[in-house]
Amino acid sequence: xxxxxxxxxxxxxxxxxxxxxxxxxxxxxxxxxxxxxxxxxxxxxxxxxxxxxxxxxxxxxxxxxxxxxxxxxxxxxxxxxxxxxxxxxxxxxxxxxxxxxxxxxxxxxxxxxxxxxxxxxxxxxxxxxxxxxxxxxxxxxxxxxxxxxxxxxxxxxxxxxxxxxxxxxxxxxxxxxxxxxxxxxxxxxxxxxxxxxxxxxxxxxxxxxxxxxxxxxxxxxxxxxxxxxxxxxxxxxxxxxxxxxxxxxxxxxxxxxxxxxxxxxxxxxxxxxxxxxxxxxxxxxxxxxxxxxxxxxxxxxxxxxxxxxxxxxxxxxxxxxxxxxxxxxxxxxxxxxxxxxxxxxxxxxxxxxxxxxxxxxxxxxxxxxxxxxxxxxxxxxxxxxxxxxxxxxxxxxxxxxxxxxxxxxxxxxxxxxxxxxxxxxxxxxx
Numbered sequence: 549x550x551x552x553x554x555x556x557x558x559x560x561x562x563x564x565x566x567x568x569x570x571x572x573x574x575x576x577x578x579x580x581x582x583x584x585x586x587x588x589x590x591x592x593x594x595x596x597x598x599x600x601x602x603x604x605x606x607x608x609x610x611x612x613x614x615x616x617x618x619x620x621x622x623x624x625x626x627x628x629x630x631x632x633x634x635x636x637x638x639x640x641x642x643x644x645x646x647x648x649x650x651x652x653x654x655x656x657x658x659x660x661x662x663x664x665x666x667x668x669x670x671x672x673x674x675x676x677x678x679x680x681x682x683x684x685x686x687x688x689x690x691x692x693x694x695x696x697x698x699x700x701x702x703x704x705x706x707x708x709x710x711x712x713x714x715x716x717x718x719x720x721x722x723x724x725x726x727x728x729x730x731x732x733x734x735x736x737x738x739x740x741x742x743x744x745x746x747x748x749x750x751x752x753x754x755x756x757x758x759x760x761x762x763x764x765x766x767x768x769x770x771x772x773x774x775x776x777x778x779x780x781x782x783x784x785x786x787x788x789x790x791x792x793x794x795x796x797x798x799x800x801x802x803x804x805x806x807x808x809x810x811x812x813x814x815x816x817x818x819x820x821x822x823x824x825x826x827x828x829x830x831x832x833x834x835x836x837x838x839x840x841x842x843x844x845x846x847x848x849x850x851x852x853x854x855x856x857x858x859x860x861x862x863x864x865x866x867x868x869x870x871x872x873x874x875x876x877x878x879x880x881x882x883x884x885x886x887x888x889x890x891x892x893x894x895x896x897x898x899x900x901x902x903x904x905x906x907x908x909x910x911x912x913x914x915x916x917x918x919x920x921x922x923x924x925x926x927x928x929x930x931x932x933x934x935x936x937x938x939x940x941x942x943x944x945x946x947x948x949x950x951x952x953x954x955x956x957x958x959x960x961x962x963x964x965x966x967x968x969x970x971x972x973x974x975x976x977x978x
Contacts (some may be wrong), residue, residue, distance in 0.1 A: 571864025572872020
């Protein structure tokens with residue numbers, strides 16, 4: 549006990565071991581829905597092996613979160629970012645732009661760039677490169693994208709020749725509607741682990757409805773990772789037309805981590821008098837390495853999860869919280885069959901709620917300044933109808949055009965002009 553206290557400086561940060569353990573369990577309960585949602589995305593959108601995805605998720609996310617606890621001594625947990633996995637599965641792969649192997653090559657390359665920028669200490673340049681309004685709009689745009697996926701998975705929204713209401717009399721759609729009421733009730737009463745418990749309860753209700761198919765065994769040894777391990781195609785990803793897609797992975801990882809680290813760090817009382825997190829390079833490096841390693845195991849961009857705030861609210865302040873969360877991920881390796889039987893109709897309502905949770909980002913947009921609000925609006929609008937890559941690319945180009953045409957071109961960072969070159973080329977080749 550004394551060794552743990554000294555190693556993690558638990559007492560020094562105003563916590564204790566019991567609190568750290570409880571915080572770690574809380575963080576896992578809050579974010580464990582990712583073990584169901586991510587494999588569902590990869591299986592339904594990218595055609596990847598669902599059970600292998602579950603094993604990969606539990607193994608890699610557990611290892612990277614453990615690394616965060618031991619190396620950075622911070623109460624942050626990591627997993628594949630929501631939005632990045634949806635973009636990968638349903639925009640890149642399902643729409644036929646690339647194979648999932650090439651897509652993993654893109655994730656790998658974006659992760660390598662992330663590591664290099666972290667080691668070289670030039671991330672400040674990237675922060676200046678992206679207009680603030682676009683950064684904020686990306687969060688809301690991803691939220692709409694995820695919510696739309698939820699509506700489609702639920703069968704509430706059908707897109708063929710046109711958008712239309714689905715068949716509300718079908719058993720699958722009915723189950724999703726029931727699940728939506730369940731997660732709404734849990735969220736309204738602030739039930740801890742509301743997303744996970746709603747998935748569990750909806751799946752149980754789906755058994756007599758014939759939607760949820762029970763596995764032959766509840767517990768089993770982990771399946772082989774052979775369908776995913778080292779299947780990424782890095783050479784195939786080395787094409788200039790893929791730059792906007794890789795930029796999407798990079799931006800999502802970069803700004804999600806930045807916002808989570810500072811926001812959750814503030815709740816934990818870890819920021820200094822200037823509002824900065826001491827040794828912020830450590831969580832950034834863990835995050836970047838996680839993306840590189842994750843792509844090797846068939847995972848999309850690994851990022852620091854904002855759900856870490858749940859553990860911090862329970863009193864977690866050190867890396868011990870992260871280690872407990874990591875151990876929970878490892879334990880789930882034995883329950884892959886149970887996780888894999890969860891139907892998409894049970895996760896669909898959660899996707900809709902996740903979309904809602906990402907919308908508050910628009911509050912920071914200056915809607916009184918047209919040169920700020922219009923590009924942000926275009927980012928969200930284009931994402932909703934044409935996908936995330938087109939949305940972000942359109943937003944950056946609109947932002948640049950609005951500033952230049954209004955005579956405020958000097959407000960732009962020089963790198964923004966440079967970035968517009970490949971984005972223009974991208975649209976010309978659509």
